Amino acid sequence: xxxxxxxxxxxxxxxxxxxxxxxxxxxxxxxxxxxxxxxxxxxxxxxxxxxxxxxxxxxxxxxxxxxxxxxxxxxxxxxxxxxxxxxxxxxxxxxxxxxxxxxxxxxxxxxxxxxxxxxxxxxxxxxxxxxxxxxxxxxxxxxxxxxxxxxxxxxxxxxxxxxxxxxxxxxxxxxxxxxxxxxxxxxxxxxxxxxxxxxxxxxxxxxxxxxxxxxxxxxxxxxxxxxxxxxxxxxxxxxxxxxxxxxxxxxxxxxxxxxxxxxx
Amino acid sequence: xxxxxxxxxxxxxxxxxxxxxxxxxxxxxxxxxxxxxxxxxxxxxxxxxxxxxxxxxxxxxxxxxxxxxxxxxxxxxxxxxxxxxxxxxxxxxxxxxxxxxxxxxxxxxxxxxxxxxxxxxxxxxxxxxxxxxxxxxxxxxxxxxxxxxxxxxxxxxxxxxxxxxxxxxxxxxxxxxxxxxxxxxxxxxxxxxxxxxxxxxxxxxxxxxxxxxxxxxxxxxxxxxxxxxxxxxxxxxxxxxxxxxxxxxxxxxxxxxxxxxxxxxxxxxxxxxxxxx
Amino acid sequence: xxxxxxxxxxxxxxxxxxxxxxxxxxxxxxxxxxxxxxxxxxxxxxxxxxxxxxxxxxxxxxxxxxxxxxxxxxxxxxxxxxxxxxxxxxxxxxxxxxxxxxxxxxxxxxxxxxxxxxxxxxxxxxxxxxxxxxxxxxxxxxxxxxxxxxxxxxxxxxxxxxxxxxxxxxxxxxxxxxxxxxxxxxxxxxxxxxxxxxxxxxxxxxxxxxxxxxxxxxxxxxxxxxxxxxxxxxxxxxxxxxxxxxxx
Numbered sequence: 001x002x003x004x005x006x007x008x009x010x011x012x013x014x015x016x017x018x019x020x021x022x023x024x025x026x027x028x029x030x031x032x033x034x035x036x037x038x039x040x041x042x043x044x045x046x047x048x049x050x051x052x053x054x055x056x057x058x059x060x061x062x063x064x065x066x067x068x069x070x071x072x073x074x075x076x077x078x079x080x081x082x083x084x085x086x087x088x089x090x091x092x093x094x095x096x097x098x099x100x101x102x103x104x105x106x107x108x109x110x111x112x113x114x115x116x117x118x119x120x121x122x123x124x125x126x127x128x129x130x131x132x133x134x135x136x137x138x139x140x141x142x143x144x145x146x147x148x149x150x151x152x153x154x155x156x157x158x159x160x161x162x163x164x165x166x167x168x169x170x171x172x173x174x175x176x177x178x179x180x181x182x183x184x185x186x187x188x189x190x191x192x193x194x195x196x197x198x199x200x201x202x203x204x205x206x207x208x209x210x211x212x213x214x215x216x217x218x219x220x221x222x223x224x225x226x227x228x229x230x231x232x233x234x235x236x237x238x239x240x241x242x243x244x245x246x247x248x249x250x251x252x253x254x255x256x257x258x259x260x261x262x263x264x
Numbered sequence: 265x266x267x268x269x270x271x272x273x274x275x276x277x278x279x280x281x282x283x284x285x286x287x288x289x290x291x292x293x294x295x296x297x298x299x300x301x302x303x304x305x306x307x308x309x310x311x312x313x314x315x316x317x318x319x320x321x322x323x324x325x326x327x328x329x330x331x332x333x334x335x336x337x338x339x340x341x342x343x344x345x346x347x348x349x350x351x352x353x354x355x356x357x358x359x360x361x362x363x364x365x366x367x368x369x370x371x372x373x374x375x376x377x378x379x380x381x382x383x384x385x386x387x388x389x390x391x392x393x394x395x396x397x398x399x400x401x402x403x404x405x406x407x408x409x410x411x412x413x414x415x416x417x418x419x420x421x422x423x424x425x426x427x428x429x430x431x432x433x434x435x436x437x438x439x440x441x442x443x444x445x446x447x448x449x450x451x452x453x454x455x456x457x458x459x460x461x462x463x464x465x466x467x468x469x470x471x472x473x474x475x476x477x478x479x480x481x482x483x484x485x486x487x488x489x490x491x492x493x494x495x496x497x498x499x500x501x502x503x504x505x506x507x508x509x510x511x512x513x514x515x516x517x518x519x520x521x522x523x524x525x526x527x528x529x530x531x532x533x534x535x536x537x538x539x540x541x
Numbered sequence: 542x543x544x545x546x547x548x549x550x551x552x553x554x555x556x557x558x559x560x561x562x563x564x565x566x567x568x569x570x571x572x573x574x575x576x577x578x579x580x581x582x583x584x585x586x587x588x589x590x591x592x593x594x595x596x597x598x599x600x601x602x603x604x605x606x607x608x609x610x611x612x613x614x615x616x617x618x619x620x621x622x623x624x625x626x627x628x629x630x631x632x633x634x635x636x637x638x639x640x641x642x643x644x645x646x647x648x649x650x651x652x653x654x655x656x657x658x659x660x661x662x663x664x665x666x667x668x669x670x671x672x673x674x675x676x677x678x679x680x681x682x683x684x685x686x687x688x689x690x691x692x693x694x695x696x697x698x699x700x701x702x703x704x705x706x707x708x709x710x711x712x713x714x715x716x717x718x719x720x721x722x723x724x725x726x727x728x729x730x731x732x733x734x735x736x737x738x739x740x741x742x743x744x745x746x747x748x749x750x751x752x753x754x755x756x757x758x759x760x761x762x763x764x765x766x767x768x769x770x771x772x773x774x775x776x777x778x779x780x781x782x783x784x785x786x787x788x789x
Contacts, residue, residue, distance in 0.1 A: 058689070080693065082693060107700075135784075155695075293632040296628075297636065374549075378549075379554075385769045388765070390730045390741070390742075391761055393746065394757075394758070473642060473727070476644055477643040480735055491647055495651070507645065514640050514641050515636060
């Protein structure tokens with residue numbers, strides 16, 4: 001880890017206050033460093049606060065305890081240096097595929113001809129040629145997610161925050177999208193924080209996997225998952241299977257603990 | 265039962281905290297109403313407006329109080345309420361009946377569908393002189409006019425509601441041996457109730473609006489008639505008193521309807537959701 | 542052919558009307574034959590009375606409604622996105638929404654007299670709240686993730702209101718405007734029936750008072766048809782504006 005940390009989280013805590021009901025400590029003293037162009041997966045059972053952590057880094061929720069800095073600057077609100085891809089796509093339903101991708105570029109003040117060209121490039125990159133003028137309601141889940149990814153990549157954020165981006169897709173589409181994401185990142189490397197609860201996905205995509213515990217959310221262990229993943233049958237390779245197994249046991253412990261706590 | 269017990273206990277426990285959170289909100293809500301009334305009073309007394317243009321709120325309250333003491337208020341209120349509610353009751357019975365018939369019989373659908381789809385968006389109030397021509401200026405014509413206007417939302421809501429009932433629900437009821445009659449009364453209508461209630465919530469204020477207009481045009485007793493009389497004698501305190509009375513009546517009816525809705529639809533998820541506005 | 546069968550009941554009703562009047566089943570005073578009504582309608586068109594009064598009415602409705610849409614939509618979005626606006630305005634909306642709008646007719650006359658002003662004010666006041674409530678519910682329902690997406694792509698808060706909140710609110714807002722459109726016709730006709738010097742309502746009233754019932758029927762049917770046509774036209778426009786909601 002020679003590279004300096006680009007994203008720095010120090011003792012970040014967050015309390016969730018529902019309109020009615022009790023306050024919940026969602027995150028407890030979380031610290032994490034992410035290097036430039038590193039791919040970190042946040043893995044944990046549902047309700048461990050991994051999405052909350054992502055929203056804090058994105059600047060959507062206020063940081064109330066601890067500190068988050070990006071490139072040495074404190075995060076105080078959302079900004080185009082951190083692009084986000086949501087689980088349920090969050091496409092503007094009243095804009096076409098092209099319109100959605102153009103939106104971020106317009107906001108950056110890119111000249112018209114240039115942004116038209118760039119939008120088209122990214123439409124090609126995610127393989128949506130021919131669907132430029134379709135509305136999100138006319139697309140399949142996988143196509144919607146490709147649009148969302150293209151929309152975020154197009155305005156070229158240094159950091160990409162992905163909140164279970166493939167969680168709403170069926171298993172086959174999911175596999176295809178993972179491979180495609182790998183392919184895209186080889187061309188346009190980025191710093192990525194990727195929230196998921198799928199162990200295989202985390203090991204396959206990430207350089208490091210941060211396993212989180214539930215209620216209050218803490219980072220329990222960080223596992224190094226950086227190894228050569230180019231092999232054809234990577235999912236059957238011994239080194240891959242062992243990593244998955246190791247992490248799976250860590251996550252399972254947490255899931256069981258979380259279950260037990262919920263039912264009392 | 266046990267679950268219920270726990271929740272009530274929890275509610276009692278959190279009550280002071282809840283009160284502390286709700287009380288400022290309640291005060292803030294009262295504030296803007298109080299501010300409006302104060303602004304009315306001050307503006308009226310400031311001399312910017314003549315008492316004819318804007319009588320002071322206190323004078324209007326006094327006028328309502330006197331009308332109440334003299335008994336006129338109660339007669340007018342009762343008559344308007346009677347006409348609006350009678351019209352509403354007819355709309356409920358006839359509207360749901362026609363709507364049900366339209367969803368269950370092809371012939372009824374064929375006959376009523378164009379009438380509803382053309383009649384619903386029409387400003388039926390334009391037929392008021394025709395209704396006067398036919399039925400005179402008494403209760404019958406006022407109630408008829410209100411029915412003509414308010415029945416369409418009920419019919420449309422009933423048809424939409426019944427169409428929206430899930431097939432699986434009907435199939436499983438049939439599967440359990442429900443007769444056609446049971447099916448309608450115990451499955452289809454209850455399942456369509458949220459939609460039907462929405463239609464009724466549109467129909468009731470509409471019945472009141474039309475009743476008031478009809479009273480204004482046809483004269484006689486009733487809140488609308490009294491307002492018109494006051495207006496003819498350039499008695500603007502009387503006109504404003506009429507507005508306050510009619511507003512209070514409208515508010516009470518709308519609140520009553522949403523209470524009834526909550527009661528009837530206690531099973532529906534919306535009953536536990538925060539209400540709109 | 543299909544449309545023919547679909548609208549046959551209306552034709553049957555019209556035929557029944559004609560027959561009842563011609564066979565003197567009802568007094569021809571109360572129900573002049575449909576053909577006579579059509580004759581009077583042509584007459585009214587020819588001498589320009591229908592046009593003059595109709596334009597006066599449509600002008601009032603259009604101005605009142607336009608004001609109601611602009612002000613109502615602004616108020617609704619503000620109430621959904623600025624807490625102080627909500628705290629201050631929502632009790633007032635709650636009190637005035639159930640007010641039978643027709644009760645305002647005499648007051649608008651007291652304030653602005655018998656002419657255009659009082660009708661426009663009435664239509665504005667009466668139609669504003671359905672628009673406000675539509676905009677409020679729609680804007681409040683705009684999804685958090687869409688707002689966040691826009692913000693992370695560099696949209697300012699104001700820009701976000703315009704780019705995300707307003708389009709999200711559009712379906713409910715357009716629905717509120719449809720209610721307002723229907724209401725504007727009701728308020729227009731009833732206020733003109735009660736006090737006016739021109740307009741559809743005035744024409745209906747004065748023809749009725751003269752006993753020319755066939756002409757009165759002609760105007761009544763014209764107004765009813767215009768209300769229907771306005772609604773259909775509005776629906777067609779709405780469908781186009783909301784094309785993105787429907788797949789295929």
